[in-house]
Amino acid sequence: MPVPTPELGSFNFVPETKENLDWADLITVDFSIYDSPEGKKELAQTLIKAVREDGFFYVKNFNIPQERVNRQFNxxxxxxxLPLDEKLKYVPEGLTEGKFNGYVPAGRYVRDEASGLKDRVEIYNIPKFNGDFTHIHPELVQDHLAEIEEFSRSLHSEVLDRLHVLLAIALELPEDYFLKIHTYDIKSEDHLRYMKYTKYTPEENLKLGGSWVQDLGSWTLLFRQPVAALQIQNHKTGQWKWVKPQDATLTVNACDALSLLTADYVKSTIHRELELVSVSSPPKDQEHVDRLGLLYFSRPHNDVVLATVDSPVLKREGYTQNKFEVSGHNVPTMEEWTFAKQKWQRTPGARNDIKHRTAEILPGWKEKKYDEY
Structure with a gap:
């Protein structure tokens, strides 16, 4: 149930780009047919096709009014x-060791060695409200904490739980298989994120190198904002295309944990975000704007071992061992995987170090270079 909310004012989105970009033709998972057995079966096949091909897809009719989404953007x-000095009070201790809840300031990475140009990405992460995490926030956030909690929980009940059921059906597992390892009340590193990408000048954009990223959890939920900024790589063709913001939808991508749990049958989606990991200039009619992101990151319980699930589908298709299992190394828990990846990602000044970019972050897992396509 929505909670009483203080006044916030309105939030205005920038106009969509008028440029004719090479948009990805993504699949839409429409929850309007979810509640019938036939609808679930149909959606399960739609979902597995989406994650096997593009990895990104749209979800619509997910029962969260746009007004509530707009409030989170606001x-x-x-x-x-807020003043930078105020935000800096909420930088997590142990940031370079992989801690991430709280404020992560911009300027931690050099984007162009010649000019010394640094990143302009700020992050504020809010963890689950299940009693496992402290919630110490600026007064602005604290005043709205009840509705932030309600919004976060609704993403589980209205979106993530349904995706987990559909994935289980597609893999011929019990419907509650993935639900049982993604329970809200059990500790996991899920978090809601407000993310700001401050613009570069057109001249600065030309200096920025390219990178690609993969998310480390189960699913990432991205709420529509009309700045063209996200590109994805098709799993089959290898082609890069833009993701078009669609009205009344969520954009969702599959991530590393699902890839490990399915021995790469569900592939963690390679993507790149302009202003975060620029690969080309933003559309000319949007170069002048900052971008605000609203995201939610879903992850299995911390104690879940990321071993390949016992799925009839995976056995038939020959997906029976993930990289750790093939190499004979210990399969990490989700907690071990999360903090190994986070520590690797958050090492200051290491993005241009080839040894860092190809480091073995856990026995049996060697990273890939992040700037070659």
Whole structure:
């Protein structure tokens, strides 16, 4: 149930680009047919096709009004209007060791060695409200904490739980298989994120190198914002295409944990985000704007061992061992995987170090270079 909410004012999205970009033709998972057995079966096949091909897909009719989404964008906007000194009070201790809940300031990475140009990405992560995490926030966030909790929980009940059921059906597992390892009340590193990408000048954009990223959890939920900024790589063709913001939808991608749990049958999606890991200039009619992101990161329980699930589908298709199992190394828990990846990602000044980019972050897992396509 929505909770009483303080006044926030309105949030205004920037106009969509008018440029004719090479948009990806993504599949839409429409929850309007979810509640019938036939609808679930149909959606399960739609979902598995989406994650096997593009990895990204749209979800619509997910029962969260746009007004509630807009309020979260507005909270994020107001947070980033706070003075830097205030935001810096909420930088997590152990940031370089993989801690991530709280404020992550911009300027931690050099984007162009010649000019010394640094990144302009700010992050504010809010963990689950299940009693496992402390919630110490600026007054602005604290004043809206009840509705932030309600919003976060609704993403589980209205979106993530349904995706987990559909994935289980597609893999011929009990419907509650993935639900049992993604329970809200059990400790996991899920978090809601407000993310700000401050613009570069057109001249600065030309200096920025390219990178690609993969998310480390189960699913990432991205709420629509009309700045063209996200590109994805098709699993089959290897082609890069833009992701078009669609009205009244969520954009969702499959991540590393699902890839490990399915021995790469569900592939962790390679993607790149302009202003975060620029690969080309943004559309000319949007170069002048900052971008605000609203995201949710879903992860299995911390104690879940990321071993390949015992699925009839995976056995028939020959997907029976993930990289750790093939190499004979210990399969990590989700907690071990999370903090190994986070520590590797958050090492200051290491993005241009080839040894870092190809480091073995856990026995049996060697990273790939992040700037070659």
């Amino acid at each position: 909270i994020g906007k107001q947070f980033y209007e």
